[in-house]
Amino acid sequence: MDGRVTMDPALEMALLPYRRGFATNPAKGPVDECGVFGIYGHPEAARVTHQALIALQHRGQESAGIATSDGENLYIRKGMGLVNDVFDQPATMEKLVGHMAIGHVRYSTTGSSRLGNTQPILIHSRRFSLALAHNGNLVDAAAIRLQLEDEGAIFSSTTDTEVVAHLIVRARKESLEESVIQAVNQVHGGFALLILAPDRLIGIRDPHGIRPLQLGKLGDAWVLASESCAFDTIGAEFVREVAPGEMVSISRDGTLRSQTAIAPAAPSPCIFEFIYFARPDSQLEGANMHAVRKEMGRQLAREAPAEADIVIGVPDSSISAATGYAEESGIPYELGLVKNRYIARTFILPSQARRESALKLKLNPLRKVIGGKRVVLVDDSIVRGTTSRYLVSLLREAGAREVHMRISSPPYRHPCHYGIDTSRAADLVATGRDVPAIRDEIGADSLAYLSIQGMVDAVKRLGSSSPHFCLACFTGEYPVPVADSADKFCLEGGFCGDD
Ligand code: AMP
Ligand code: SF4
Numbered sequence: 001m002d003g004r005v006t007m008d009p010a011l012e013m014a015l016l017p018y019r020r021g022f023a024t025n026p027a028k029g030p031v032d033e034c035g036v037f038g039i040y041g042h043p044e045a046a047r048v049t050h051q052a053l054i055a056l057q058h059r060g061q062e063s064a065g066i067a068t069s070d071g072e073n074l075y076i077r078k079g080m081g082l083v084n085d086v087f088d089q090p091a092t093m094e095k096l097v098g099h100m101a102i103g104h105v106r107y108s109t110t111g112s113s114r115l116g117n118t119q120p121i122l123i124h125s126r127r128f129s130l131a132l133a134h135n136g137n138l139v140d141a142a143a144i145r146l147q148l149e150d151e152g153a154i155f156s157s158t159t160d161t162e163v164v165a166h167l168i169v170r171a172r173k174e175s176l177e178e179s180v181i182q183a184v185n186q187v188h189g190g191f192a193l194l195i196l197a198p199d200r201l202i203g204i205r206d207p208h209g210i211r212p213l214q215l216g217k218l219g220d221a222w223v224l225a226s227e228s229c230a231f232d233t234i235g236a237e238f239v240r241e242v243a244p245g246e247m248v249s250i251s252r253d254g255t256l257r258s259q260t261a262i263a264p265a266a267p268s269p270c271i272f273e274f275i276y277f278a279r280p281d282s283q284l285e286g287a288n289m290h291a292v293r294k295e296m297g298r299q300l301a302r303e304a305p306a307e308a309d310i311v312i313g314v315p316d317s318s319i320s321a322a323t324g325y326a327e328e329s330g331i332p333y334e335l336g337l338v339k340n341r342y343i344a345r346t347f348i349l350p351s352q353a354r355r356e357s358a359l360k361l362k363l364n365p366l367r368k369v370i371g372g373k374r375v376v377l378v379d380d381s382i383v384r385g386t387t388s389r390y391l392v393s394l395l396r397e398a399g400a401r402e403v404h405m406r407i408s409s410p411p412y413r414h415p416c417h418y419g420i421d422t423s424r425a426a427d428l429v430a431t432g433r434d435v436p437a438i439r440d441e442i443g444a445d446s447l448a449y450l451s452i453q454g455m456v457d458a459v460k461r462l463g464s465s466s467p468h469f470c471l472a473c474f475t476g477e478y479p480v481p482v483a484d485s486a487d488k489f490c491l492e493g494g495f496c497g498d499d
Contacts, residue, residue, distance in 0.1 A: 190418030297324025312336030
């Protein structure tokens, strides 16, 4: 089954004006990829969290935030910008006292940049005071929010994290843990959620394990992070993945308690983490990202050889795959494109013209290397096609004789609804086009993608323990059912992706 469901037309109508009310960036769809970190039992919890967030900065550059607890009270500081912009003053850090903390970096978008959506979010109710930090996207958050609003609830952001906070506070359960379990069983989607109460830290992962969450130890302190590169940076030891549907909770005695909060479903970790999102030095599901990407490049060379003089990769994310392609094909790897590291991600800019001009600032071709050569250009993915179209013409202007584009993932044809930033189906260059038509769109001499089987086999060969993956953006088979109208809502609103 492809996992798409038709939404009740009455509910669609009810949601429409609501979505419009939250209109953000019409060029974008879901914009949710974030990084989370949590620590329990460290005298300098805020300082360690700050370092960990810097390691997770690639997962989000729009805003950053840290909440701490000293066992009695919660403290919070957050703001727009990079981690070091938000936490640039010693005085800011000094206010974040306590031995436990959670931190968040949020993915950058232009239209939906707003202080109100920064995380962690802090709530106070008669029952609980909580800080929440969330990576992912809930496919039914908008419908649940509408219902909560009808019952009198008031919201201060457009994040689905706030919907979960309401559900926790409204749960008629004795303990915080039981309330959290009731709340997360009412929502669906991909999520890694950290909750800080004055006396405890809770981490929970969606039942399919779509979004990553890992557990580590720093001396006697427990740590939780989206990616293991955060553990390496702070000197923590990787312990294990938080299992799909598992909730871990650490309270006053420092003991970690684990329980199944949501019945685990078919494991479906996001394959795009392996292709592009996670840092090359991170381990996910037992596999190292650089090694996996290199293997994807090798497999691509086996599946789609090219007659060429040099192989170049699009910096930085495609270098691993390009070196794999070069090694397997025997064609020398060369540095053909130099990246200006101080230009932010071009992917997120709202208009085509701005994306193209930012790309010009970002990548410069090495004419001496490229001139007169038949070039294999390896990239990890084509989404809208802006980058490939631009790079092919850039390489031709720099004197390339032929440009053979090779992509180390399959054609990206379906929007993501679980927390990765992609465009609407209408903006995806591979939607409704076969490979020759995409090749014509981007102007390359040849174009080939890695097969779905080749991609999955590469991840498994390099040690991934997961038997299945979420492949929905390539296959259209969504592991968590998505309403037919989700694209439209994301376009007109931003709520379902605006977190
Ligand atoms: P596009 O220009 O829209 O085809 O984007 C493709 C380029 O953006 C590739 O070079 C990818 O490395 C990168 N990319 C792919 N997916 C994402 C994403 N979700 N967010 C940011 N960059 C991405
Ligand atoms: Fe990842 Fe694609 Fe699934 Fe989204 S649809 S969670 S990007 S594999």
